[in-house]
Amino acid sequence: MKQYLKNHEWQIIEEGFDSHLNRVSESIFSLGNGHMGQRANFEETYTGDTHQGTYIAGVYYPDKTRVGWWKNGYPEYFAKVLNAPFWIGIQINIAGQELDLAKCKVENFRRVLDMKQGLLSRSFEATFADGKKVAVNAQRFCSMADGEVGAIKYSITALNFSSSSKITLAIDADVVNKDSNYDEKFWDRVYEEAQMGWAIVNAQTKKTFFQVCTGMEYRFESGGQKAGGKVFTNTKDKYADNLVEMELKQGVELTIYKYAAILSSENHPKEKIVKNCLAKIDATAKKGFQQLLNDHAAVWAHKWEECDITIDGDIAAQQGIRFNIFQLMQTYTGDDPRLNIGPKGFTGEKYGGSTYWDTEAYCLPFYLGTSDPSVARQLLIYRYKHLPKAIENAKKLGFKDGAAFYPFVTMNGEECHNEWEITFEEIHRTSAMAYAMRDYVEYTGDKNYFVDYGLEVLIGISRFWAQRVNWSADKNKYVILGVTGPNEYENNVNNNWYTNYLAAWTLRFTQEAIDYTKNADAAKYKALTEKLNFNEAKETAKWADIVSKMYYAEDKTRGIYLQQDGFLDKELINVADLPAEDRPLNQKWSWDRILRSCFIKQADVLQCIYLFEDDFTKEQIKKNFDFYEPMTVHESSLSPCVHVILASKLGYKEKAYEMYLRTSRLDLDDYNNDTEDGCHITSMAGTWMSIVKGFGGMRIRDGKLYFSPYIPEHWNSYSFRIEFRGRVLKVKVAKEKTEVILESGDHLSIVLNDKEVSL
Ligand code: BGC
Numbered sequence: 001m002k003q004y005l006k007n008h009e010w011q012i013i014e015e016g017f018d019s020h021l022n023r024v025s026e027s028i029f030s031l032g033n034g035h036m037g038q039r040a041n042f043e044e045t046y047t048g049d050t051h052q053g054t055y056i057a058g059v060y061y062p063d064k065t066r067v068g069w070w071k072n073g074y075p076e077y078f079a080k081v082l083n084a085p086f087w088i089g090i091q092i093n094i095a096g097q098e099l100d101l102a103k104c105k106v107e108n109f110r111r112v113l114d115m116k117q118g119l120l121s122r123s124f125e126a127t128f129a130d131g132k133k134v135a136v137n138a139q140r141f142c143s144m145a146d147g148e149v150g151a152i153k154y155s156i157t158a159l160n161f162s163s164s165s166k167i168t169l170a171i172d173a174d175v176v177n178k179d180s181n182y183d184e185k186f187w188d189r190v191y192e193e194a195q196m197g198w199a200i201v202n203a204q205t206k207k208t209f210f211q212v213c214t215g216m217e218y219r220f221e222s223g224g225q226k227a228g229g230k231v232f233t234n235t236k237d238k239y240a241d242n243l244v245e246m247e248l249k250q251g252v253e254l255t256i257y258k259y260a261a262i263l264s265s266e267n268h269p270k271e272k273i274v275k276n277c278l279a280k281i282d283a284t285a286k287k288g289f290q291q292l293l294n295d296h297a298a299v300w301a302h303k304w305e306e307c308d309i310t311i312d313g314d315i316a317a318q319q320g321i322r323f324n325i326f327q328l329m330q331t332y333t334g335d336d337p338r339l340n341i342g343p344k345g346f347t348g349e350k351y352g353g354s355t356y357w358d359t360e361a362y363c364l365p366f367y368l369g370t371s372d373p374s375v376a377r378q379l380l381i382y383r384y385k386h387l388p389k390a391i392e393n394a395k396k397l398g399f400k401d402g403a404a405f406y407p408f409v410t411m412n413g414e415e416c417h418n419e420w421e422i423t424f425e426e427i428h429r430t431s432a433m434a435y436a437m438r439d440y441v442e443y444t445g446d447k448n449y450f451v452d453y454g455l456e457v458l459i460g461i462s463r464f465w466a467q468r469v470n471w472s473a474d475k476n477k478y479v480i481l482g483v484t485g486p487n488e489y490e491n492n493v494n495n496n497w498y499t500n501y502l503a504a505w506t507l508r509f510t511q512e513a514i515d516y517t518k519n520a521d522a523a524k525y526k527a528l529t530e531k532l533n534f535n536e537a538k539e540t541a542k543w544a545d546i547v548s549k550m551y552y553a554e555d556k557t558r559g560i561y562l563q564q565d566g567f568l569d570k571e572l573i574n575v576a577d578l579p580a581e582d583r584p585l586n587q588k589w590s591w592d593r594i595l596r597s598c599f600i601k602q603a604d605v606l607q608c609i610y611l612f613e614d615d616f617t618k619e620q621i622k623k624n625f626d627f628y629e630p631m632t633v634h635e636s637s638l639s640p641c642v643h644v645i646l647a648s649k650l651g652y653k654e655k656a657y658e659m660y661l662r663t664s665r666l667d668l669d670d671y672n673n674d675t676e677d678g679c680h681i682t683s684m685a686g687t688w689m690s691i692v693k694g695f696g697g698m699r700i701r702d703g704k705l706y707f708s709p710y711i712p713e714h715w716n717s718y719s720f721r722i723e724f725r726g727r728v729l730k731v732k733v734a735k736e737k738t739e740v741i742l743e744s745g746d747h748l749s750i751v752l753n754d755k756e757v758s759l
Contacts, residue, residue, distance in 0.1 A: 348678020
């Protein structure tokens with residue numbers, strides 16, 4: 001755990017430059033706008049330890065799978081979000097010396113991420129080997145008002161000298177991914193041009209042929225006046241720049257404005273992309289930095305109005321939740337159904353920037369609760385569009401007749417994860433798509449989603465389950481063999497309780513969706529059955545049989561559900577009894593030892609109880625929590641939030657708060673020692689749920705909102721907003737009272753602390 005950032009309600013602040021923390025800070029201070037994003041790399045040259053990262057949503061590379069032993073059914077590739085053209089570069093060379101914080105003496109370094117307006121600032125003083133000293137102030141943002149635009153204001157002052165300088169403003173598409181499987185470069189050149197005042201580079205990805213065209217213009221200003229120098233233009237393979245030679249005068253600040261337009265062939269025809277990029281960059285530069293910033297900040301102001309959570313009495317907690325919300329908002333904006341949420345968002349390469357079950361299992365409630373329903377709906381449509389690929393994925397593994405098996409990891413619907421124990425066995429993920437629909441319908445009331453899209457997906461998934469179960473003559477039950485549950489510290493187990501439960505629930509839920517659709521639009525239903533060749537009577541009879549005869553492993557004596565058939569054969573030890581130096585297990589123990597142990601990576605049985613809480617009595621929840629939580633190491637960032645919610649329900653307030661701290665400041669305090677790879681974006685949605693569903697006790701039952709809030713001891717009050725079926729509610733919880741205000745929308749009845757209240 002590293003705690004080096006200053007507490008502030010709206011800002012993330014780093015003071016003093018420690019090169020060992022640079023990669024962590026590059027992740028934390030990342031910027032994005034739903035369409036592109038980048039790590040907080042420096043504008044000027046930096047030869048120290050850094051992980052350069054610029055990412056364009058939807059632009060990926062199918063990196064050829066690399067495994068020791070090929071297994072039939074493996075995907076050919078692992079999709080990777082590409083490190084895209086580096087547009088921020090501003091190199092400063094003074095009298096032959098490069099400004100490079102790895103080589104200069106650095107003083108008064110300060111990096112600030114202003115979350116209120118989405119602005120990254122950095123200031124420092126740097127002394128060169130010959131004693132020349134400069135002061136730098138830099139600001140930049142990726143525009144939320146225009147997803148293709150970025151802008152930088154970079155000011156430099158010569159503090160104790162006057163000298164000639166060379167300032168290079170570049171676009172560099174000759175970039176690499178650190179996680180490339182075969183050390184290949186993923187970009188090919190298409191076109192470069194540099195003219196006085198601007199430069200443009202169009203590059204194309206290998207294999208997938210996405211083009212990304214990046215253009216820049218710049219302006220210099222000194223003492224409030226336009227400034228300039230002698231300009232040299234330069235291009236080479238996938239690179240273009242302008243080098244400006246000019247005098248730096250002692251004590252006179254020079255400000256460089258660099259504007260960039262980043263266009264992808266996903267949104268522009270290739271034959272027009274260069275022209276469109278030039279037009280966009282021109283218009284952007286004409287607007288100027290301040291106007292662009294105002295437009296950008298206005299979008300943020302609106303977003304914060306919708307989704308802010310306030311916490312009074314605990315600045316670290318306030319900063320933590322805002323940081324989580326900030327990252328979620330800049331990762332996904334919901335205006336393009338081709339896009340989704342990578343577990344690292346735009347903050348790193350890990351997890352390939354691809355879509356995981358995380359979206360449906362963790363992120364959806366955040367967007368449902370804080371944004372217009374259209375945002376979450378886009379996430380559902382994304383999976384609807386991938387249905388043909390899910391059917392293909394299932395076929396590759398031997399399933400048939402329209403069975404749909406959604407991928408664990410994907411960019412375009414194809415599975416691209418290639419560890420057999422996850423690809424083939426972590427099959428529960430396909431039901432996360434169904435659960436997402438349940439969530440969507442609960443929050444929005446929009447059941448017609450089933451008619452228009454949802455039922456088709458549900459039938460595909462149910463067909464998968466109907467083929468994946470098998471009848472055990474021994475047990476006289478349906479069983480599901482050879483799976484990995486959400487807890488990835490056990491593989492190839494039988495009857496993972498979570499998986500069996502989700503499978504049976506999906507079959508029931510599909511039946512409900514069939515009944516609704518038939519009633520709501522008989523003609524559409526008929527057309528769908530024909531399209532899908534769906535024999536309702538026969539297929540649903542089989543589903544009902546599975547539902548009624550599904551096997552669930554349990555230990556009646558202890559009153560617990562068993563994570564899998566053999567769980568009780570394990571040596572049951574509590575995490576508290578492990579030597580501290582053994583943790584984290586995934587770094588300290590062999591995989592073999594982990595698999596044989598009882599230790600649980602992330603909520604598994606408890607994940608299911610969290611999803612279907614009302615199916616269980618409080619006593620049942622308590623027994624399972626008391627049994628499993630002490631064996632859980634939470635080595636997935638997705639784990640603590642589920643525990644906050646259940647612990648809150650059980651009145652385990654201390655446990656809930658301990659888990660809350662782990663999720664809310666996971667990256668800010670680098671809890672798992674891995675923030676340098678990028679931030680844990682999907683677990684951030686879990687932080688939001690921890691407050692709203694955990695402390696706020698929010699639930700939706702049969703279309704009705706319930707709250708049973710309490711307040712963590714260290715807080716004076718907190719508040720959050722909820723979008724619910726056309727209304728916006730504000731919930732303010734203080735020590736002595738809770739207020740629920742209907743801010744907009746029709747009259748509504750809710751249940752607050754078990755009492756019906758009319759708003
Ligand atoms: C978790 C998975 C999750 C993935 C991406 C893994 O560590 O075990 O459940 O989907 O991270 O967040």
